Amino acid sequence: MSLKNQWPTLIVVSFTLVAAGCSRTATPAFAPKPTGFGAALVESSGGKQSGATGMVLAQPVVVQVNDEQGRAVTGALVDFGGPAGVSFDPPSGLADSSGQLSTNVALGGMAGRYQLTARTLSKAQKPVELKIEEIALGYQQELGFQLDNKYCARCHNPESTPERVSNYDNLEVKPHPFTEGDTLNKMSDAELTAIISHGGPALSKSALMPPYGYTLSKTEIEALIAYIRLISDPPYHASGIVYAQK
Amino acid sequence: MQPSSQSPPQSPKNSLVSWWHTLFGHPVRAFGVVSLLLLIFLAIAPAKNHFSEWRHYQKQYLSLIGARGDAVTLQRHFNGHSGIQQIWLPEFGVVDRCTTCHAGLKEASLSDVSIQPFRRHPVIPHTLDQFGCVMCHRGQGPATTVEEAHSSTLAWEQPILPARYVQSSCGQCHRAPLTGTPQLNLGRNLLARYGCVHCHTIKLPDGTAMKPTDDPPSLEHVADKTTREWIYAWLKDPQAYAVTATMPNFKLSDVDARDVSAFLIANSTPIAGDTAPASPADKDQRALDPAAGASLYGESFCASCHAVQNAAGNVVGGDIGPELTRVGNKVKPEWLRAWLRNPRVYDPGTAMPHFRFNEPQLALLTAYLGNKTDSDLLANVHLDPATPEQIAHGKHLVTEYGCAACHEVNGIKKPDNFAPELTRIGSKPLTQIIFLPGMTHAIPDYVAAKIRQPRSFGSALKMPQFTLNPAQIDALTTALLALTDRAHDLPMALTVAAKPASSYEPAGKAGQLMADLACFSCHSINGRGGDLAPDLTWEGSSVQRQWLLAFLKNPGTLRPALIRRMPKFNLSDSDAAELTDYMMTVYQTPAFERDSMPLSSYPSAQVEQGRQLFYSKYACQSCHIVDSKVDKGYVGPALTQVGSRLNAAWIYYWLKNPQAMRPVTIEPNRNMNDEDARALTAFLMTQKGSKQETGK
Numbered sequence: 001m002s003l004k005n006q007w008p009t010l011i012v013v014s015f016t017l018v019a020a021g022c023s024r025t026a027t028p029a030f031a032p033k034p035t036g037f038g039a040a041l042v043e044s045s046g047g048k049q050s051g052a053t054g055m056v057l058a059q060p061v062v063v064q065v066n067d068e069q070g071r072a073v074t075g076a077l078v079d080f081g082g083p084a085g086v087s088f089d090p091p092s093g094l095a096d097s098s099g100q101l102s103t104n105v106a107l108g109g110m111a112g113r114y115q116l117t118a119r120t121l122s123k124a125q126k127p128v129e130l131k132i133e134e135i136a137l138g139y140q141q142e143l144g145f146q147l148d149n150k151y152c153a154r155c156h157n158p159e160s161t162p163e164r165v166s167n168y169d170n171l172e173v174k175p176h177p178f179t180e181g182d183t184l185n186k187m188s189d190a191e192l193t194a195i196i197s198h199g200g201p202a203l204s205k206s207a208l209m210p211p212y213g214y215t216l217s218k219t220e221i222e223a224l225i226a227y228i229r230l231i232s233d234p235p236y237h238a239s240g241i242v243y244a245q246k
Numbered sequence: 247m248q249p250s251s252q253s254p255p256q257s258p259k260n261s262l263v264s265w266w267h268t269l270f271g272h273p274v275r276a277f278g279v280v281s282l283l284l285l286i287f288l289a290i291a292p293a294k295n296h297f298s299e300w301r302h303y304q305k306q307y308l309s310l311i312g313a314r315g316d317a318v319t320l321q322r323h324f325n326g327h328s329g330i331q332q333i334w335l336p337e338f339g340v341v342d343r344c345t346t347c348h349a350g351l352k353e354a355s356l357s358d359v360s361i362q363p364f365r366r367h368p369v370i371p372h373t374l375d376q377f378g379c380v381m382c383h384r385g386q387g388p389a390t391t392v393e394e395a396h397s398s399t400l401a402w403e404q405p406i407l408p409a410r411y412v413q414s415s416c417g418q419c420h421r422a423p424l425t426g427t428p429q430l431n432l433g434r435n436l437l438a439r440y441g442c443v444h445c446h447t448i449k450l451p452d453g454t455a456m457k458p459t460d461d462p463p464s465l466e467h468v469a470d471k472t473t474r475e476w477i478y479a480w481l482k483d484p485q486a487y488a489v490t491a492t493m494p495n496f497k498l499s500d501v502d503a504r505d506v507s508a509f510l511i512a513n514s515t516p517i518a519g520d521t522a523p524a525s526p527a528d529k530d531q532r533a534l535d536p537a538a539g540a541s542l543y544g545e546s547f548c549a550s551c552h553a554v555q556n557a558a559g560n561v562v563g564g565d566i567g568p569e570l571t572r573v574g575n576k577v578k579p580e581w582l583r584a585w586l587r588n589p590r591v592y593d594p595g596t597a598m599p600h601f602r603f604n605e606p607q608l609a610l611l612t613a614y615l616g617n618k619t620d621s622d623l624l625a626n627v628h629l630d631p632a633t634p635e636q637i638a639h640g641k642h643l644v645t646e647y648g649c650a651a652c653h654e655v656n657g658i659k660k661p662d663n664f665a666p667e668l669t670r671i672g673s674k675p676l677t678q679i680i681f682l683p684g685m686t687h688a689i690p691d692y693v694a695a696k697i698r699q700p701r702s703f704g705s706a707l708k709m710p711q712f713t714l715n716p717a718q719i720d721a722l723t724t725a726l727l728a729l730t731d732r733a734h735d736l737p738m739a740l741t742v743a744a745k746p747a748s749s750y751e752p753a754g755k756a757g758q759l760m761a762d763l764a765c766f767s768c769h770s771i772n773g774r775g776g777d778l779a780p781d782l783t784w785e786g787s788s789v790q791r792q793w794l795l796a797f798l799k800n801p802g803t804l805r806p807a808l809i810r811r812m813p814k815f816n817l818s819d820s821d822a823a824e825l826t827d828y829m830m831t832v833y834q835t836p837a838f839e840r841d842s843m844p845l846s847s848y849p850s851a852q853v854e855q856g857r858q859l860f861y862s863k864y865a866c867q868s869c870h871i872v873d874s875k876v877d878k879g880y881v882g883p884a885l886t887q888v889g890s891r892l893n894a895a896w897i898y899y900w901l902k903n904p905q906a907m908r909p910v911t912i913e914p915n916r917n918m919n920d921e922d923a924r925a926l927t928a929f930l931m932t933q934k935g936s937k938q939e940t941g942k
Contacts, residue, residue, distance in 0.1 A: 053368075054409025055429060056716045085409070089716065104716045109409035110360060111368060138368040143426045151912050154881045155868070162562075170878035171868055208868035214915035215905065219371070226369070 032094050035075030037123040038065035041130035044100055050135035050231060052142045054085070054109045060102045061132060063118045065095045072099025082116040085109050095120075111138030113235065135231055144227025147220055148178065151212065173206035181232035192225050299391050303347040304328060307364055316355050324349060330390060333378040337740065338732075340378040342387035344395065348379075371426070381732070382415035383407055398688060403676050407727070410720055411690050414672065417728025419736060421450065421744035429717075433725025435459075436718055440492050444652045445665035451734045452743065460492060464593065464654035469514035471581045471592070475627040477507040480576075485713050487576065487623060488569040490553060490561055494710035497701065502643055508632030509640025513656050517592060539614025542607060547813040550778065551597070551767070554618070566597055566767055566778070574619035583612045590762065599764040602816035647708055665709065672730035694723045748773030756828030763815055771833070779812065781908060786833035787840045788907075793891045795826045837906070843894035848928035856929025859922055866926075869913075872933055882913060887935030898927045 046061035065076040078101045080088040085108025095101045107114050118130045137145055148156070156175045158168040168175065176183050184192070191203060197213030200206040216224070229236045270276040295301070311320035331345040347363045350356040351374060356366040367374070380387040385406040389395035398405040407415065413430040423431040437443060438459040448456040468477070479486065481503045484493040498506065543549070548570075553563030555571040563569075577585075584591065586608050589598040603611065632640075641658075648664040649655060674689060681687050682702065685695060695702065697719050700709035714722070750772040752760050760766070766775035769782045785794070799822050801812040817825070834840060860866045869881035888897070899906070901923040904913040918926075 052429065054412060056410070056720055058717060106410050106720075109412075110365065139426055140369040142428070146425050146428070151914075165880055167869065167880040170880050207862065207865040210865065210868070210914045211916065212914050214917045222369075 032077065034077035034094060034121070036065070036073045036095070038073040038076045038095075038099070038120055038128065039068045039122055040066045040070070041078070041118050041120055041128050042066060043130060043132055046102075046105070047132045047134070050137055050145065051107060053107060053111055053136045053138050056089075056104050056106045057134060060104050061116070061118075061134075062100055062102045063130060063132075064099045065101075065120055066099060074099060076120050079119045080105075080116065081119065082114055083108060086114060086116065105134065107134055107136035111136050111141055111230065113230075137227065137230065140223045141227040141230050143220070143223040144225070147216065147224050148227060151216070152178070152224070171208055173208055175209065178228045179231055179233045181234045181236060184228060184232055185234070185236045189225055192228065193221055196221050196224065300330065300346045303363055304349060307349040310359070310364055311350075311356075314355070320350075320353060320355070323353065333374060335376075335378050337737070338378065338381060340380060340387060342378040342380055343390055344379040344385075344387065345374065346390060347392070381418070382412060384415075398676070405688055408690060411724045411727050414724040414727035417725065418730055418733040419740065420742045421452070422742060429721050429724050430728065432718070433721035433723070436714075436722050437725050440494075440712060440714075440722075441652050442668075442722075445648055447663055447667045447669065448729065449667070449669040451736070451741065452738075457747075461595065461597065462493075462652040465510055465514070465649075466654050466656050467514055467517050467592065469511045470516055471578065471585075472576050473578070474507045474511045474629055474632075475624050476576050477510055478503050478627050478629060479624055481506055487572055489555060489571075490565065490569045491713075494712045496647055496710040498643075504629060505632075505636045505640035506643050506649075507629070507640070508636045509638075509644055510655075512632060512637045513641070515656060536614060536617065539610045539617075542610050543614055545814065546601060546611075547811050550811065550813065564778070566776070570615065570618055572618060572620045572623055574616045575623045577615075579612055579616050582615060583608050586611055597764055597767040599767070599813065599815060600762045601813065602818070604816070647710075668726060668729060670729055670731055670734060672727040672733070690723060690727060693726050694719055697722050745773065750774040752828070752832070754828070756824050759821055759825055768812075781910070782829065782833060784833055784835040784907065786830045787835045787838070787893065788896045789891055790845070790893060791826060791830050794829060795822055798822045798825055835907070838895050838899050840893050840895055843898060843927065844931075845894055846889070846931060846934075848931060852925050852928040853932050854929075856925035856927070859926055860929055863922070864916060864918075864926070872930075885930060885933055887933060889931040889934040892930075894927050894931050897930055898923050901926055 042064050044062040044064045046057070046059045049057045049059060051057040061080075063078060065073045065078060067073050072095075074095055074097050076095045076099075077092065078095060079092040080103050082088070082105075087106045089104045089106075091103070093101050093103070105116065112135070114134045114136055116132045116134060118132065120128050122128050154164060155167045155171060156178055158166055158177060160166040178184070187195075194202045195205065195209065196216070197211060199211035200209035202211075212221070229238075269279050308321075308324065311317050311324065314320065327345070327349070329346075330343055333340065333342040333345065345351060348365075350359065350364045351367040353366050356364065359365055378387065379385075383406055384404045386395050386399075386402045386404070389402075393399070394402065396406045413427040416424060416427045417430045417434070420427070423434070437448065438456060441458050441460045441462060442448075443456045443458050444462070450456055476487075480493070481496065481498055482500075484491040484495060549563040551564040551566035553561045553565060553569045553571075555561050555569065561569065561571075573582075581592075586601070586603060588600050589596045590600055644650065644655060645658060648661055650658040650660050651664045654660075671693065672689065676687060676689070679689075679692055680703070681692060682695065685691055696709075697712070697714065700711060701707055751757060752771070765771075765782075768776045768779040770777060771782045789797075797812075798815075798817055799819075801814055860872065866872075867877045867879050869879040871877040871879055871884045871886060874884070874886055896907070900913075901916070901918050902920075903915055904911045905915060
């Protein structure tokens with residue numbers, strides 16, 4: 001064989017080498033080998049959080065692997081997954097000595113509810129799944145969240161923290177927590193705007209709710225409503241024409 | 247091109263000749279063939295255009311909107327905008343064709359569409375036509391293929407910015423904190439608070455350099471304060487001493503830590519008074535009940551600034567001063583006592599107030615804090631006496647690692663530009679960066695990796711390991727990515743400047759007192775100071791002299807549900823009077839005359855009208871307490887004694903527009919008419935408080 005006939009091979013090989021050298025993608029993470037198998041996955045903490053789109057949630061998501069008797073299993077391999085754009089650090093790992101695995105979650109770039117899944121394998125190699133829901137706040141909802149924190153949460157959030165003692169129990173007419181979808185979903189955007197701007201009496205409700213129309217701008221009130229709509233439980237669906245969805 | 251069919255009898259040349267004859271043998275045939283070729287070549291451009299990516303997406307978009315209820319409206323919006331679209335903003339250097347494929351960005355009715363490129367853009371304060379796309383998202387604006395627009399190519403280094411860092415783009419123009427960008431604000435705070443800018447210069451586009459807000463202690467007299475063993479343990483692992491410590495870990499070897507601690511102790515000069523041994527009388531005081539020490543710690547509101555880790559591992563308390571969980575392991579009792587007596591002797595610029603503790607109190611507090619120890623911390627530290635070689639080596643290391651960039655060290659000058667300048671880090675050319683194997687070749691990944699684990703880029707690097715959580719790393723990355731070429735090259739008129747730092751200094755004897763009491767650590771006046779406690783810029787218009795004097799002597803809390811409170815400084819009568827007079831005279835608003843309304847003797851009809859308004863029309867009791875038997879409002883300050891605390895004119899103007907008096911207040915503006923405001927003022931001024939109520 002002359003050298004001439006080998007030219008194509010040489011070219012192909014050298015191109016492959018150059019291309020491999022230029023590779024810009026990360027190598028896939030090495031998955032560890034499980035040393036234990038569980039029968040159930042439970043959420044320890046980190047569910048039902050809300051955080052800005054694309055950003056790491058404040059608390060890590062912690063799941064626990066249990067066996068049939070509900071005892072923690074060490075060394076089970078847990079995989080996390082979610083819709084496009086969600087990233088986990090680490091994406092998978094082995095449960096520690098208390099059966100737990102913790103991961104930092106960054107939600108995707110679109111505001112809304114994200115259903116995350118944690119998976120592990122049982123002894124019989126059957127998949128065991130756990131669904132965890134998180135909420136991503138877009139710019140508008142994030143602004144609403146900040147406003148809620150500053151102006152509203154003291155009365156509308158019954159939970160007290162060391163920094164903020166809730167005023168909820170002190171009020172004769174109880175305010176609706178913003179997650180209370182059963183009530184708030186029935187109110188239109190116009191009604192919410194009215195009660196925020198002009199206070200409770202605008203909708204013949206309690207005067208304990210003061211008006212914020214001279215304090216908050218129109219944009220801020222819209223942001224607040226966008227936030228309330230997003231965190232509502234059960235989820236809020238805008239009324240009006242329902243378009244065919246593909 | 248040679249024809250591929252080669253039969254052995256025909257030589258390649260013969261075959262070519264026969265092809266030539268077939269095609270061009272006859273002039274008419276030749277003309278036909280040439281015309282055909284020309285047609286084919288001419289068709290290439292339209293065909294390329296027809297099969298282009300963007301056309302494909304526009305067709306997809308049309309079929310998507312065609313199936314929706316408001317197809318006609320969407321169609322009409324689209325019709326004017328088919329073909330390649332472009333947003334051209336010469337002043338920003340923006341040429342963006344993104345809207346060619348992202349056709350539904352402005353369509354509010356597409357908010358339920360989740361497939362790209364057809365999503366509606368989330369609501370933000372800017373419009374596409376004002377700023378285009380790449381200002382915020384980066385990527386290559388003029389490109390018309392997905393790959394070229396979004397990824398980095400040979401000719402284009404800036405790929406699309408991942409969503410988790412998108413707030414960095416706001417920071418290119420907005421230099422002041424924004425409500426909508428908490429991550430960027432946090433990142434900028436961390437750059438200053440973790441002392442990044444001690445070593446890395448960051449010049450801001452307005453020409454000033456970013457200033458650190460931490461205050462790393464001077465090491466000039468460190469031997470007065472602590473032992474060599476503690477320095478060794480601290481250097482090896484600062485977070486083992488205090489989980490909230492911002493001091494990074496330099497990953498020193500045992501030998502290096504031994505030598506640095508030897509140098510720092512040997513290099514320290516004493517301050518007179520720090521080492522005064524406790525008098526025999528104190529010995530008895532130390533045996534005092536530890537509960538008395540704990541209650542003095544509580545009464546002095548040390549926890550407003552200092553945190554302590556509790557048994558459950560939670561860190562409880564403020565973050566202005568250092569964490570005190572294991573302070574007994576660190577400080578020498580003689581030094582601690584001198585520090586508590588007057589911290590300004592050891593550190594003139596400290597944020598700690600000068601509490602006027604008496605001797606028994608000093609002994610009590612010293613003993614209480616001295617007992618905050620952890621027996622494990624120094625258990626395994628055994629250091630032999632330092633040799634001159636060790637001290638010399640320690641000095642070399644201190645210079646080498648740039649300790650003097652943060653801490654004052656005798657005989658070592660603060661190094662200039664110790665670490666690479668980060669002024670334009672967000673636009674650093676990729677060719678100047680050495681990436682780790684397997685890492686995505688993009689600036690955000692590089693910056694984040696460098697913050698997360700600096701030494702992963704080489705064990706000989708000097709940058710230490712900081713203890714940061716993932717959100718803090720992202721925040722820092724975001725703040726650094728905002729430092730782009732664009733941020734620096736934008737015309738000043740197009741940027742939103744930060745409020746210039748205030749250098750306000752109160753004058754005279756009162757000014758000295760305020761510095762001594764470190765009022766600015768918590769309170770803000772004329773734009774300078776902390777945000778833990780109320781802004782005092784207009785305190786003189788707000789409160790009555792008698793009240794302020796009594797409050798400074800013996801502070802209480804105004805809010806029923808507030809945990810942090812003003813400490814009692816044990817002020818002398820003359821000091822309290824000096825401060826009160828200064829504040830009453832100087833801190834007045836120009837908006838109204840303080841004494842324009844009387845403090846008492848309002849007609850009872852007006853007072854009664856005010857009461858009605860308070861409880862019914864304005865329902866103030868939802869947040870405030872006037873009658874502590876009935877009212878429960880926990881949000882605003884209690885108003886049981888408001889008539890002896892506030893001036894009537896202040897209440898009146900506050901009711902008219904609270905935000906005009908104090909912009910950050912959450913009290914809603916009720917757009918109150920003059921008559922109602924006057925009646926409410928009259929009612930509130932009758933709330934003078936009784937002895938019985940003040941005791942509550």
